Amino acid sequence: MLLPNNEFLATAAKIAAEMGIQAYLVGGGPRDMVMGRDISDFDFALDGEPELFPRLFARTIGGTFFWLDEQRLQSRVVRTCDAGVMTFDCAPLRGAGIDGDLSLRDFTINALAIPLAAAEVSLIDPLGALRDIRQGVIRACSDACFDDDPLRLLRALRFAATLGFAIEPGTWRAIGEKARLLHRVAAERIRDEFFRILATPDACPSLARLHESGLFAAIFPSLSITPEQTAGSFVERLERVRAVQACMADLVSAPSPFTENIHECLSLEVEAGITVGSLVKLGVFLGGDYDQKMVAMTVGRLRPGARTLRVLEILCAYAGTAAVLRHWKPTERAMYRFFRDREPAGLASLIVSVAGGLVSARLCSDMVDFYFNHYPAVRDDTLLSGEEIMGILGVPPGRPVGEGMRVVKEAESIGLVNSKTEAVDYLGKNLLTKDDPVR
Numbered sequence: 250m251l252l253p254n255n256e257f258l259a260t261a262a263k264i265a266a267e268m269g270i271q272a273y274l275v276g277g278g279p280r281d282m283v284m285g286r287d288i289s290d291f292d293f294a295l296d297g298e299p300e301l302f303p304r305l306f307a308r309t310i311g312g313t314f315f316w317l318d319e320q321r322l323q324s325r326v327v328r329t330c331d332a333g334v335m336t337f338d339c340a341p342l343r344g345a346g347i348d349g350d351l352s353l354r355d356f357t358i359n360a361l362a363i364p365l366a367a368a369e370v371s372l373i374d375p376l377g378a379l380r381d382i383r384q385g386v387i388r389a390c391s392d393a394c395f396d397d398d399p400l401r402l403l404r405a406l407r408f409a410a411t412l413g414f415a416i417e418p419g420t421w422r423a424i425g426e427k428a429r430l431l432h433r434v435a436a437e438r439i440r441d442e443f444f445r446i447l448a449t450p451d452a453c454p455s456l457a458r459l460h461e462s463g464l465f466a467a468i469f470p471s472l473s474i475t476p477e478q479t480a481g482s483f484v485e486r487l488e489r490v491r492a493v494q495a496c497m498a499d500l501v502s503a504p505s506p507f508t509e510n511i512h513e514c515l516s517l518e519v520e521a522g523i524t525v526g527s528l529v530k531l532g533v534f535l536g537g538d539y540d541q542k543m544v545a546m547t548v549g550r551l552r553p554g555a556r557t558l559r560v561l562e563i564l565c566a567y568a569g570t571a572a573v574l575r576h577w578k579p580t581e582r583a584m585y586r587f588f589r590d591r592e593p594a595g596l597a598s599l600i601v602s603v604a605g606g607l608v609s610a611r612l613c614s615d616m617v618d619f620y621f622n623h624y625p626a627v628r629d630d631t632l633l634s635g636e637e638i639m640g641i642l643g644v645p646p647g648r649p650v651g652e653g654m655r656v657v658k659e660a661e662s663i664g665l666v667n668s669k670t671e672a673v674d675y676l677g678k679n680l681l682t683k684d685d686p687v688r
Contacts, residue, residue, distance in 0.1 A: 257310060257328070257337065261293060262365035264305055270297035272365045273347055276354070279361035279372065283382055284412075291337040294350055294362065299341040300324070306337065348375045355401045356408065356420075357381045357388045381417075388417040395423060399430035402464055403442040410446050410455045421462075428463035436552040440522070443468060443551065447527040451494060453487050456534070471547050472535075489533040493604040497526060500600065505614075507621050514596050520554045528557065529597045532564025533604065539565035556593070563594040564601055574607040580667055584619045586658075596620055632672040633657050641676055 258274065265272035277290030295302055299322040307314035312328035317338070326337040342350045351360040351373070358381050362373040372379070381388050387405050395401050402424050409416050416424070431439065446455045459465040460483055466472075501512045515526035535547060541562045548561065577583070588595030599616055602608040608616070638653040639645065656679050660666045666675045 255288070257291065257335070258365065260309055261306055261337075264302060264309065265295075266366055268298055268302060268305075270295060270302065271347075272296070272302065273342075273362040273373070274365060275351070275362045276359050279363050280358050280378070280382060282363075283361070283372075283379065291335070293337065293339045293365075294342050294347065295339060296342050296347070299339065303337075303339040306339075312337070347373055351375055352390060353397070354390050355394060355398070355404060357390055358386075358408070358412075358414070360390055385412070385414040386417050387412075387414050387420060389420045389423060392423075394420075395427040395430060399427065400434045400438050400442060402427060402431055402462075403439065403446070406455050406458050406462075406464075407442055407446050409458070410449045410452070416458075424464070425462045428467055431464060431467040436550060439468060440551040440553070444523050444527050447530050448524060450498070452530055453491055453494070456487060456490065468550055469547060470550065486534045486536065489536060489604070490530050493529055493533045493601060496600055496604040497529065500617075505617075507617050510621050511596070511617070519557050519560055519593070523553070523557055525560070525594070525597050528560050528594075529564060529600060532561050532597075533601055535561070535565050537565055560594045560597070563591050563598055574602060576665060577608075577612075578665065579612060579615060581619065581623065582667055584616055585624060587616070588620055588624055595624075632666065632669050633676070638676065641673060 261272060273294045273296075274291070275294045276292035278288045278292060281288050281290070293302075303324045303326055304314050306312070307326040307328075310326070310328050312326045314324060314326050317323040317325050321340070323338070323340040326339070328335045328337070343353050344350050347362050351362060352375065354360045357376045357378045359378070360374075360376045361378045364371055364373070376390055387409050389395070389401075389405075405416055405420065405424060408414060446452060446459075449455065456465070459468070497515060501508055501515070505511075515524065515529070517525050519525060519528060531548075535544070537543075539547070539562060541558055544561045544565060545558055548558075553561070587598075591598040596617075599608065599613060599620075603610070603613045633641075633653075635646070635650055635654065638650050638657070642649055642653060644650065653676055657666065657672050657676055660672070660675050660679075666672045
C-alpha cells in the first residue's frame, strides 16, 4: 500500500528527510486510509525539530504557521486551496518513541502511525487499531484516557456517531464513571464536540447515550433530566428530534427546484461550527415557550453567541408558533411576516412547524416557494402607524399605543388583516371593546 498521492504529504516527507528527523502521520489520517476514506486530518508527530519543521513546512507550501500551545510545542499550519482550508497539526513525540506516543492517545482506532520517510506505507499498530477498525469498535487506549483529557468522554460518542462504531463495554463503563470530569473542560471545546454530534444525520442515538452516561446532565444541568428517566420527558424530546430530522431529510431529498437552497440554508453556520440544522434539532429537543433569558440559562454551559441564542429562542417558542398557525391564512403578506418575524430562523421555523404537524405538506411547499422566489422583494409596509393608532384609540403616546401596534402586527402576521380598513376594524374589536378599555 502506497501513501496517497498528496503533494502536502510528499512535501512533509521531503522536509523531514532533509532535516534528518522522523515524521509520522498519526491520528485520523491513517485510520481514514485504512477505512478507504479521504484523509481529512493531517497530524504530524515529530521526532525532533518541533518548531523548525512546521515553520519550514508552512513556508514551503505557502501556508500560515501559528502556535496551538507554544509551551508544549504544538503548532498548526493552515493553507487555503481549491478544496478549502486545510490544516496540519504538528507536535513532538510524547513518551518513549512512537509506540509510547501512540499509547497516550485517546482511542485505539486513532493510535496508528505511518512513517513519512518510508516509500511504502508501514503501519505502526501497537494497540490493535486495525482489529478495532475492522470490528467497528471505539476502545480507550488506556485506563488514564479520560483523566488525561475529559473531552474524550464526548469524543468517544462523536466517533461512534460519525463512524457508525460501537463503544467497547469497558470504555462505555468508564465514560459513565468519569462523566463528572467534564466540568474541567473549557466550554468552547465541549460546544464544538456537542455540535459535531448534533450535525450527524441521526443524532438521537448519541443524545440517548449522552443521557444514559450522565454527560447530558453535565452539559445541561438546568434541565434536571437524570439518567434514571427512561420514559417521559427525555423520550418525548427525542421523538421531536426524530420528527424534525425526518422532515429535513425529506426536504433535501425530495425532487424540488429548491432542494439545494434548503440544504444550503440548513448548512449555514450561525457561528463557527454551529449550523442552522443543528440548532433546529437542539431547539425542538429543548422545546417550551422559552424567552432568551431561559434559553441562555439552559445552554449557558456551551457559551453560545448572541445570534445562536436568538435562533434557539425562536425555535423553542412552540406555543407562539402553534397559536399563529392555528388561525393561519396564507396570504402573501402573512407569509412574509411569518418569515420576517422569525429571522434569522424563518425557514427553520417552518421546518419545525411541519415536523410538529402544524403545517401541511402543501402549505409547506407554497411557503418554501414564496421564501425563495418572493420573500426578499415584498415590501414591509405597516398597515397602521403609531400616529394612526393614537387617533383610533384617542390616546397620547404610551403603553396603549404599543399594545395596539402589537395586536395589529400579530393579526397581520397570521393573515387575519390584509388592509388598512381591516386593521382599523380589528383594532377596534380587540381593544376598544375590552371590559377594561385602553382609554
